[in-house]
Amino acid sequence: xxEITASHxxxxxxxATSLPLLRRxxxxxxxxxxxxxxxxxxxxxxxAYPLAxxxxxSFVDAHGNVTFDTFEKAFARRGMWQATVNSGWLVLFxxxxxxxxxxxxxxxxxxxxxxGKALVTLSAGISFVIPTFISVISWIFLAAPNSxxxxxxxxxxxxxxxxxxxxxxxxxxxxxEIVGVYPLVxxxxxxxxxxxxxxxxxxxxxxxxxxxxxxxxVTLPLVRPAILSAVILxxxxxxxxxxAPAAIGTMANFSVITTKIYDLLKFPPQFNYAAAxxxxxxxxxxxxxxxxxxxxxxxxxxxxxxxxxxxQITTLGRWRWLAGGFCLLVAFGTAVLPVGAxxxxxxxxxxxAPxxxxxxxxxxxxxxxxEDFVARASIIHSMLLALATATVCATLGLVxxxxxxxxxxxxxxxxxxxxMIAYGFPSIAYAVGILMGYVDLFYGTLTLILIAYAGKxxxxxxxxxxxxxxxxxxxxxxxxxISGAGWLRSIRDVTFPLVRGAVGIAWVLMFSxxxxxxxxxxxxxxxxxxVMPTVVLQFIEDGAVxxxxxLAVIIVAxxxxxxGLIRLFTRKKTAVVS
Amino acid sequence: MSLxxxxxxxxxxxxxxxxxxxxELRNLRKRLGDTAAVNGIDLKVAPGESVVLLGPSGCGKTxxxxxxxxxxxxxxxxxxxDGVVASTAAFALPPEKRQLGMxxxxxxxxxHRTVAxxxxxxxxxxxxxxxxxxxxxxxxxxxxxxxxxAKRYPAELSGGQQQRxxxxxxxxxxxxxxxxxxxxxxxxxxxxxxxxxxxxxxQKNIGLTxxxxxxxxxxxxxxxxxxxxxxxxxxxxxxTPEEVYRTPASRFVGSFIGIANLIEGEVDAVDxxxxxxxxxxxxxxRLWSRAPARWLADAAPGSRATVLLRPEDLRLEQPQTxxxxxxxxASFLAESFLGNRYELxxxxxxxxxxxxxxxxxxxxxxxxxxxxxxxxxxxVA
Numbered sequence: 001x002x003e004i005t006a007s008h009x010x011x012x013x014x015x016a017t018s019l020p021l022l023r024r025x026x027x028x029x030x031x032x033x034x035x036x037x038x039x040x041x042x043x044x045x046x047x048a049y050p051l052a053x054x055x056x057x058s059f060v061d062a063h064g065n066v067t068f069d070t071f072e073k074a075f076a077r078r079g080m081w082q083a084t085v086n087s088g089w090l091v092l093f094x095x096x097x098x099x100x101x102x103x104x105x106x107x108x109x110x111x112x113x114x115x116g117k118a119l120v121t122l123s124a125g126i127s128f129v130i131p132t133f134i135s136v137i138s139w140i141f142l143a144a145p146n147s148x149x150x151x152x153x154x155x156x157x158x159x160x161x162x163x164x165x166x167x168x169x170x171x172x173x174x175x176x177e178i179v180g181v182y183p184l185v186x187x188x189x190x191x192x193x194x195x196x197x198x199x200x201x202x203x204x205x206x207x208x209x210x211x212x213x214x215x216x217x218v219t220l221p222l223v224r225p226a227i228l229s230a231v232i233l234x235x236x237x238x239x240x241x242x243x244a245p246a247a248i249g250t251m252a253n254f255s256v257i258t259t260k261i262y263d264l265l266k267f268p269p270q271f272n273y274a275a276a277x278x279x280x281x282x283x284x285x286x287x288x289x290x291x292x293x294x295x296x297x298x299x300x301x302x303x304x305x306x307x308x309x310x311x312q313i314t315t316l317g318r319w320r321w322l323a324g325g326f327c328l329l330v331a332f333g334t335a336v337l338p339v340g341a342x343x344x345x346x347x348x349x350x351x352x353a354p355x356x357x358x359x360x361x362x363x364x365x366x367x368x369x370x371e372d373f374v375a376r377a378s379i380i381h382s383m384l385l386a387l388a389t390a391t392v393c394a395t396l397g398l399v400x401x402x403x404x405x406x407x408x409x410x411x412x413x414x415x416x417x418x419x420m421i422a423y424g425f426p427s428i429a430y431a432v433g434i435l436m437g438y439v440d441l442f443y444g445t446l447t448l449i450l451i452a453y454a455g456k457x458x459x460x461x462x463x464x465x466x467x468x469x470x471x472x473x474x475x476x477x478x479x480x481x482i483s484g485a486g487w488l489r490s491i492r493d494v495t496f497p498l499v500r501g502a503v504g505i506a507w508v509l510m511f512s513x514x515x516x517x518x519x520x521x522x523x524x525x526x527x528x529x530x531v532m533p534t535v536v537l538q539f540i541e542d543g544a545v546x547x548x549x550x551l552a553v554i555i556v557a558x559x560x561x562x563x564g565l566i567r568l569f570t571r572k573k574t575a576v577v578s
Numbered sequence: 579m580s581l582x583x584x585x586x587x588x589x590x591x592x593x594x595x596x597x598x599x600x601x602e603l604r605n606l607r608k609r610l611g612d613t614a615a616v617n618g619i620d621l622k623v624a625p626g627e628s629v630v631l632l633g634p635s636g637c638g639k640t641x642x643x644x645x646x647x648x649x650x651x652x653x654x655x656x657x658x659x660d661g662v663v664a665s666t667a668a669f670a671l672p673p674e675k676r677q678l679g680m681x682x683x684x685x686x687x688x689x690h691r692t693v694a695x696x697x698x699x700x701x702x703x704x705x706x707x708x709x710x711x712x713x714x715x716x717x718x719x720x721x722x723x724x725x726x727x728a729k730r731y732p733a734e735l736s737g738g739q740q741q742r743x744x745x746x747x748x749x750x751x752x753x754x755x756x757x758x759x760x761x762x763x764x765x766x767x768x769x770x771x772x773x774x775x776x777x778x779x780x781q782k783n784i785g786l787t788x789x790x791x792x793x794x795x796x797x798x799x800x801x802x803x804x805x806x807x808x809x810x811x812x813x814x815x816x817x818t819p820e821e822v823y824r825t826p827a828s829r830f831v832g833s834f835i836g837i838a839n840l841i842e843g844e845v846d847a848v849d850x851x852x853x854x855x856x857x858x859x860x861x862x863x864r865l866w867s868r869a870p871a872r873w874l875a876d877a878a879p880g881s882r883a884t885v886l887l888r889p890e891d892l893r894l895e896q897p898q899t900x901x902x903x904x905x906x907x908a909s910f911l912a913e914s915f916l917g918n919r920y921e922l923x924x925x926x927x928x929x930x931x932x933x934x935x936x937x938x939x940x941x942x943x944x945x946x947x948x949x950x951x952x953x954x955x956x957x958v959a
Contacts, residue, residue, distance in 0.1 A: 473684050473686060483699050484675075484677075485703045
């Protein structure tokens with residue numbers, strides 16, 4: 001565990017002073033000091049420094065005085081108030097919608113005999129993988145006011161007099177966001193429902209409670225923490241979402257806070273206003289995380305195990321087919337249709353052309369890979385960044401996870417706190433902080449983007465690897481130490497081989513997530529450092545949706561392939577020793 | 579288990595160090611949170627000796643062991659290994675430089691390494707040649723009878739076999755001191771009993787110096803040359819198993835090891851020459867009892883005393899030369915059959931008494947007179 005060498009107390013009139021100097025020096029462990037110190041320094045540079053700058057800029061005016069003027073001026077700008085209100089409505093609608101979709105689906109999948117349950121899980125996974133700025137492309141294809149293929153179908157064959165769907169509206173944005181985030185609710189709640197030990201419910205049934213009463217008084221309270229956590233995640237996601245609002249907002253002519261920040265950073269960049277506008281997002285985020293920490297963690301005392309037993313499965317009878325139909329509809333509407341539309345659009349000769357075999361071409365892909373076109377460079381940039389980010393995050397996650405789990409010293413809690421702040425931090429605001437902190441050093445380089453990716457994604461790697469280390473008994477490392485291995489050697493020979501699975505999963509996940517990152521890239525990428533998502537967004541804004549679709553297909557395909565790799569890592573059993 | 583000849587293969591004591599204790603603790607202290615987990619401990623372990631730290635959970639025995647291993651640093655006091663300072667409040671030699679062996683409660687056998695790789699790790703780290711490592715591994719695996727399983731992975735082994743791997747790994751580097759932290763507590767009852775005797779035989783045969791932590795009194799009695807009974811961060815008593823069982827230094831020691839009947843009374847006569855006192859028991863009868871010398875020095879007629887009587891030392895028949903006058907009057911409460919004996923429950927006044935006998939008792943009106951085996955009564959305070 002924690003053998004504290006206390007080298008700072010070597011001087012003194014204790015018995016140790018009589019020890020030979022050489023022997024005392026042997027207790028210093030320079031390698032460990034260097035590795036841990038270096039990692040903490042990187043952590044501070046990645047997260048603490050930009051966040052401090054962000055707070056500083058919004059409270060300090062040009063002359064270095066503390067002031068609230070910046071806020072007043074920032075929010076007095078034209079349209080800013082409307083954007084804030086829009087953000088509020090967006091969060092509200094998306095949260096309600098995601099719960100309305102996610103909770104019943106989770107119940108159907110975890111607790112009923114409805115057909116098509118596996119389909120729902122798969123499609124929730126797919127819509128989770130597809131970023132919203134990509135689903136925008138699919139839905140433009142399907143539901144653009146006049147040219148959307150669903151609208152044309154409705155008008156031409158179903159007898160509608162006008163187009164029934166309009167994705168280029170606030171309602172369309174809400175829909176796309178709901179489809180993007182409902183998996184969070186779905187996965188959290190269905191996992192919780194799966195994990196409730198049947199005996200809890202059986203105990204209530206034995207005491208005479210009906211099935212409904214048991215559900216209301218036992219089951220629901222048990223999954224409440226899961227629902228609350230998911231709600232908070234959904235709210236934060238909706239509040240800080242940038243991709244879909246940017247793509248749709250441009251066309252439908254409305255703004256939310258995040259798109260306003262983006263506008264403020266266009267030439268000439270107004271850092272202090274951008275920082276001030278980011279503050280409401282920050283405050284809501286901090287509040288939510290506090291609520292989560294204190295209101296939910298205290299309730300989350302139950303360690304639940306087991307799988308749903310036959311007793312917990314509700315037989316739906318005639319309703320079974322209705323529930324099955326609902327599952328099918330969700331799978332079709334959130335996964336099959338958008339993915340199909342995306343692939344189709346990327347192959348269609350031009351948006352609006354009739355769908356026929358003659359009109360399917362590969363010229364958009366040809367253009368994507370054309371040497372003289374911006375898209376090809378962006379693919380290379382994205383791949384390089386994803387490789388670098390995954391490697392940096394997995395390494396840092398391993399060292400920091402170890403430090404927090406195994407090393408007792410003042411401030412180890414500060415490490416996990418800092419890391420988790422970065423997790424809750426809205427990407428767009430974080431990017432502003434990075435821009436302010438490192439623009440002089442790394443302007444227009446991929447390094448700038450790498451710093452942002454690494455800082456923002458580190459929390460996920462940290463949590464994954466830390467969980468892996470948590471499952472390793474400290475005895476395993478101590479056994480190596482007592483056998484004569486030094487710190488670094490015990491990590492190399494024992495810890496690392498045993499958490500390799502978790503590190504591998506973290507690496508793959510980081511890779512996929514960096515590939516699809518848009519909000520930070522949009523702010524940080526310059527003309528020489530475009531990445532795939534920014535190019536996709538540019539294509540959408542320019543109306544080149546076929547090209548956007550082709551590039552998006554590449555992103556989705558690579559992401560899904562990489563995530564498939566996770567199965568490789570998980571299949572090799574990571575050793576868990578209690 | 580067939581053991582090799584008792585040649586001193588493990589760290590033969592050189593002339594200079596032969597008389598030096600392998601381990602010495604001086605006024606060792608450690609706070610964990612708000613409690614003084616270890617609160618001033620002095621102990622010496624001689625070469626070849628097997629010392630057991632025994633006590634209830636939370637008594638500080640594991641904390642002490644972890645300080646000796648170097649995983650925790652003391653707040654005060656000193657730890658000396660082979661006469662050299664290893665830990666003080668200001669200095670701590672890292673665990674890897676202490677040349678110890680340790681067997682963990684969880685075994686801590688590395689799941690990603692084969693049995694041979696586990697066992698050979700210490701030699702590998704020490705930079706030994708491949709040949710030497712192979713020879714060393716073969717030697718200890720032979721010792722713990724696992725030679726046939728050298729190429730297996732731990733997941734393929736039973737709990738008892740993993741335990742042996744852990745032991746072999748700790749022995750492979752020929753440590754000057756072997757630390758064992760409740761190594762048998764995860765084994766099932768019969769295997770645990772078997773392993774106790776094997777460990778004891780191994781320790782004796784290869785002249786190993788061991789410090790063993792357990793909360794299991796039977797384990798301690800089998801394994802120890804000396805038992806160190808700990809309670810609340812302090813040492814209550816250090817002694818041979820017989821001393822600790824028959825002449826406990828305190829009520830705590832008496833009750834923690836074995837079953838204790840504790841009867842209250844008042845000193846009636848003192849015979850310092852024979853080291854005895856006569857006690858007028860509160861429930862009637864007078865009883866001669868041995869007593870610790872230090873207590874005896876202050877004892878005078880009229881002072882209170884508590885006498886420890888072991889269940890196997892209480893009889894239903896009057897012995898030929900009793901230490902008592904008329905037997906302890908007791909009422910019979912219950913009887914249980916335990917296979918090789920009966921356990922009877924009585925009450926003398928308000929004091930519950932447990933008695934072990936070979937045959938069932940017969941009682942008139944549920945009353946009985948209990949007799950103490952002569953010379954077995956002992957004053958605990």
